[in-house]
Amino acid sequence: MFGKSSTAFEVQVRREGRWVIEASFFEEASALSCARVQMTSGGVEEVKVFKHRSLAGLSLETLVFHKTVPVVKDKPMLLGGTAEGAPVCTGPDGLYSFESRVVINRLLRAFLDKFRITPTELLHSFTYLRKLDEQGILLGAALQAVARHHADLHGFAVPARARELRGFTDVVMTRARDFQAERKRLPAFDPKDLPATSRAIELAVGEARHDAVFLGQLTHHLADRNSLGGKLDLLLDLIDDDSEPRHLALIDGVMADTLGSADVVKDLLGAQPNLAMGLCVLADHILGRDPDPKGEPASALLARVGDLIVHGRTPCCRAVLVDRIRHALNGAQPLDRRDPKKEALLADHLATHLRDGQGRMLGGPDSEKALARRLIRHRQTILREQGMHDIADRLSGR
Structure with a gap:
């Protein structure tokens, strides 16, 4: 008597304060599924689903779904280090x-x-x-x-x-x-x-x-x-x-x-067994030495970077990687976390790898001092384990 009716469902989303029609469906279940997916998409602030029904020339609109995406506040970002080395810019x-x-x-x-x-x-x-x-x-x-x-x-x-x-x-x-x-x-x-x-x-x-x-x-x-x-x-x-x-x-x-990203350098080094071996691999590529065939292979990208460094074509890359070595040596992380007692042995092995053909150490005197400090800390740990705290404390003044 009144003619055939038709029904459609419209999904609308709000991004950056503006509403747009995302999709239309003939089935309510499909529209609701789309709406829920949109709520997990980045940048979406709000989602609505409208049911549109036309009958005898009339159009009826009903809101069947409405959700506001919770605002998740990011934690404040902190500085990642010090300003050491910052040049005095005049402009x-x-x-x-x-x-x-x-x-x-x-x-x-x-x-x-x-x-x-x-x-x-x-x-x-x-x-x-x-x-x-x-x-x-x-x-x-x-x-x-x-x-x-x-x-x-x-x-x-x-x-x-x-x-x-x-x-x-x-x-x-x-x-x-x-x-x-x-x-x-x-x-x-x-x-x-x-x-x-x-x-x-x-x-x-x-x-x-x-x-x-x-x-x-x-x-x-x-x-x-x-x-x-x-x-x-x-x-x-x-x-x-x-x-x-x-x-x-x-x-x-x-x-x-x-x-400059530590994560990138880790990816380039591959699955090295410990910090010492990672630094050795890095030094080998900087100095153009063949990698240890028994060691864990590094990324092909590192080999390409190393080749450019060896031929003097990328001095900035060299400077950053040498600084990465220096920073690691000055850090508190043991050369092998799983076996800290190997610190002295690994430090000696590392000192050899860090030297070029003329006996110069990557990182210069700072690397030399960092390795010396590591050995002192290692000796202090051993002495304290044996109860000789006074002797361990006196080593700090050397």
Whole structure:
């Protein structure tokens, strides 16, 4: 009498405050299943399912499902280390230097790991710089740490230096925002022809801006990889025997950024039995020695990086890996957690591996001192186990 009715179900989701129609179904069960899946998707804030029924020219709408996705607050990010080695930048350009990026890698480790980016990507991306700024306390803490480091070494007033550094970061953020607006009008990054890419960039922006734009476009190219190890692989593919020195220098810097992550270095080393063997493998690749055939094999990526280091083509990568060795030696982790009593034997073995053909130790005197301190701590542990606490305490004064 009233004609045939029709029923449909519409799934709507809210992202960043805006409602959109996600999907439509003829079955309620299918619509509800879709809605529940949407609630687990990133960025979804709210989900609704509406039942639409048409009958005799009339349309009836009924809300059958409505859920708000709980907001999970992330724990505040903490600084990943100290500001040791932070150069005294006299302007915003200094923040892009290799030395500054090493410190950024250390201080902002939690932020960089969360978004799986390098310091170079951070400095050239307005999106990530804005996210960092929104963290508030993390950026402020990093700037304060650098300001205190400069105060301790060079006598700066901490509040004034922190304000100055904040001004530099504001300039870097403005540059990144301007580059984001300009990028689509700039020459595209061609990974198969870097010389042509450079020529096109110089023609578009001039030689003075070449490196900044080249790196900006390179970081956009790296966005295709969702891991730092994948980005290192992509960067290695850009290097060949004919690579121009200026391209090699820029790529080396970004590769070194990826090696600033301890997780990346662990992946490169593979399943080494202990810290000592891991450091030996790292030293062998830096110094160009054949790996121990009886040892655990390292990643092929490490072999490629090591080959470039041995031939003097990637000094930044070398510096970061040597610093990684120095940092591990200065740490408190035993050379073999499962058998701390082997500390002296492993330290002697490691000292041999860390020396090059001329007898020079990777990391220089700092590595020598770190190994000596390890031996002293080992002797103290043995003495205390035997009840000779006074003798153990006196060893600290040596």
